[in-house]
Amino acid sequence: xxxxxxxxxxxxxxxxxxxxxxxxxxxxxxxxxxxxxxxxxxxxxxxxxxxxxxxxxxxxxxxxxxxxxxxxxxxxxxxxxxxxxxxxxxxxxxxxxxxxxxxxxxxxxxxxxxxxxxxxxxxxxxxxxxxxxxxxxxxxxxxxxxxxxxxxxxxxxxxxxxxxxxxxxxxxxxxxxxxxxxxxxxxxxxxxxxxxxxxxx
Amino acid sequence: xxxxxxxxxxxxxxxxxxxxxxxxxxxxxxxxxxxxxxxxxxxxxxxxxxxxxxxxxxxxxxxxxxxxxxxxxxxxxxxxxxxxxxxxxxxxxxxxxxxxxxxxxxxxxxxxxxxxxxxxxxxxxxxxxxxxxxxxxxxxxxxxxxxxxxxxxxxxxxxxxxx
Numbered sequence: 154x155x156x157x158x159x160x161x162x163x164x165x166x167x168x169x170x171x172x173x174x175x176x177x178x179x180x181x182x183x184x185x186x187x188x189x190x191x192x193x194x195x196x197x198x199x200x201x202x203x204x205x206x207x208x209x210x211x212x213x214x215x216x217x218x219x220x221x222x223x224x225x226x227x228x229x230x231x232x233x234x235x236x237x238x239x240x241x242x243x244x245x246x247x248x249x250x251x252x253x254x255x256x257x258x259x260x261x262x263x264x265x266x267x268x269x270x271x272x273x274x275x276x277x278x279x280x281x282x283x284x285x286x287x288x289x290x291x292x293x294x295x296x297x298x299x300x301x302x303x304x305x306x307x308x309x310x311x312x313x314x315x316x317x318x319x320x321x322x323x324x325x326x327x328x329x330x331x332x333x334x335x336x337x338x339x340x341x342x343x344x345x346x347x348x349x350x351x352x353x354x
Numbered sequence: 355x356x357x358x359x360x361x362x363x364x365x366x367x368x369x370x371x372x373x374x375x376x377x378x379x380x381x382x383x384x385x386x387x388x389x390x391x392x393x394x395x396x397x398x399x400x401x402x403x404x405x406x407x408x409x410x411x412x413x414x415x416x417x418x419x420x421x422x423x424x425x426x427x428x429x430x431x432x433x434x435x436x437x438x439x440x441x442x443x444x445x446x447x448x449x450x451x452x453x454x455x456x457x458x459x460x461x462x463x464x465x466x467x468x469x470x471x472x473x474x475x476x477x478x479x480x481x482x483x484x485x486x487x488x489x490x491x492x493x494x495x496x497x498x499x500x501x502x503x504x505x506x507x508x509x510x511x512x513x514x515x516x517x
Contacts, residue, residue: 216409216441250411286500287484312468314441320469343474345439348412348484348501 175284178340182208182294182301185279187242187272188255190262195270197240197294197301204236205295205304205331207324210274210285212243213261214252215347218288220313222265225289228309228324229269237293237328239269244280244288249350277351287346293327293337304331307342381438381449381462386473389465392435393477396493400427400515402434402508403489405465405477408444408452412502413486417456419505423512424460431517434460439485442466490515 176182186196197206207228211218229239247254255273262271274280283292293305305327310319327337392403404420406413417436424434436458440449445464453462467473474483478498481487487500490508492515 216407220441286482308471311471313470314443314468318468321471342471343481343483345470345474345483345485347410348486350412 175282175286176292176303176306178303178306180303182292182303183282184301185242185272185274187274187279189270189272190255190259190267191270195240195272200238202236203238203296205293205328206301207232207237207239207328208283208292208294209239209241209289209309210244210280210283210287210292210349211241211289212245212250212253212347213257214245214250215288217313217344217346221289221309224309224316226265226268229267231325232328233268235328235332241267241269241271242274242279243271244274244277244285245350246277246352249352253350280349280351285349287344287348289344289346291324293324293331295331305337305340307339308344311342313344379461381445381453381464383442383445383464383466386465386467386476389437389463389467390476393489393491398431398493398517400430400432400490400492400512402432402512403437403491404435405437405439405485405487407439407485408448409440410485416486416502416504417458419503419508421459422505423508426509427512427516428459432512436460436462438462438464440464 184197186194189195197203200206209225211221211225225239225241233239243253243258245253247257251257258271258273285292289309291305291307291309292303294301295304305324307323309322309324310316311321311323312319323339323342327340330337392401395401402420402423406417408414420434420436428434438449442464449462449464470483474481477487478489480498481500484500486502487498488503490497490511495515497511
């Protein structure tokens with residue numbers, strides 16, 4: 154009996170990491186309503202003029218997220234005026250990663266003067282719906298017939314260590330493609346990142 | 355005068371130089387192309403290849419379990435490789451001190467290849483890129499897992515593969 158129980162536990166633990174399917178390119182993305190570092194709730198519906206969104210699952214503690222911080226700010230400054238605002242979402246459970254608590258998010262946002270909303274996925278439902286697995290993890294959404302369609306999933310560029318050494322600027326190129334009526338290529342990339350810290354319930 | 359200086363130096367070294375215990379070989383730094391060879395040996399050895407970083411809390415948490423596994427099977431047909439994905443600039447400031455402080459016995463290498471999209475699928479197509487992640491293989495047996503392992507889980511997988 155005990156053996157069967159541990160087998161079940163074993164498969165549950167392993168099954169969880171596989172069950173996070175989430176969105177694929179071409180899927181319709183759902184809107185959310187999450188608390189921002191300024192205390193207000195933010196939804197994509199708050200941006201009726203937007204042509205799309207650069208949704209980035211990110212956090213305070215992860216060195217990869219930190220390495221990309223200035224690039225996220227640059228994306229926001231460059232593409233929000235063109236109709237593609239950056240929306241950053243912290244998916245981590247702060248009981249597991251105290252540096253990623255709401256109060257620490259506020260500290261970080263103020264220090265770096267984030268020009269974009271930095272939202273807390275407090276019940277951790279949004280990252281699961283999207284299928285984010287690591288930080289940072291980008292989902293580029295494009296508004297098509299009033300739906301938000303996922304058009305690119307992956308990394309910001311192909312060099313986490315050095316922005317200047319990046320030879321493929323995936324997100325930038327994807328938006329350029331959309332702007333000229335094409336589909337991004339590549340539309341999916343992988344990157345090393347920090348696992349999202351969530352309670353295994 | 356120069357001879358005296360040399361003598362002083364020798365004396366100084368004898369008094370103050372103490373060899374670092376345990377694993378004092380510095381981790382090799384390699385790009386993916388060089389690293390690939392570790393993914394496809396066919397020599398009856400059980401390879402346990404763990405991708406980690408010093409700043410990755412769940413990775414650090416599971417390292418003692420990997421160490422325990424390495425202690426248990428280190429003299430068998432078994433090879434553990436701890437593949438650090440720390441940034442290159444953290445090599446001296448974080449990685450080396452971490453290995454010394456934690457007295458890691460398994461071989462550590464630093465995989466330095468920032469174009470990760472080009473190589474993640476070559477480790478395993480199911481890997482999203484998040485760490486920790488571990489590949490266990492022996493000849494044609496292959497098991498990749500993104501996420502943490504406990505000693506018991508590792509042992510359950512590895513034990514039947516040991517000759």
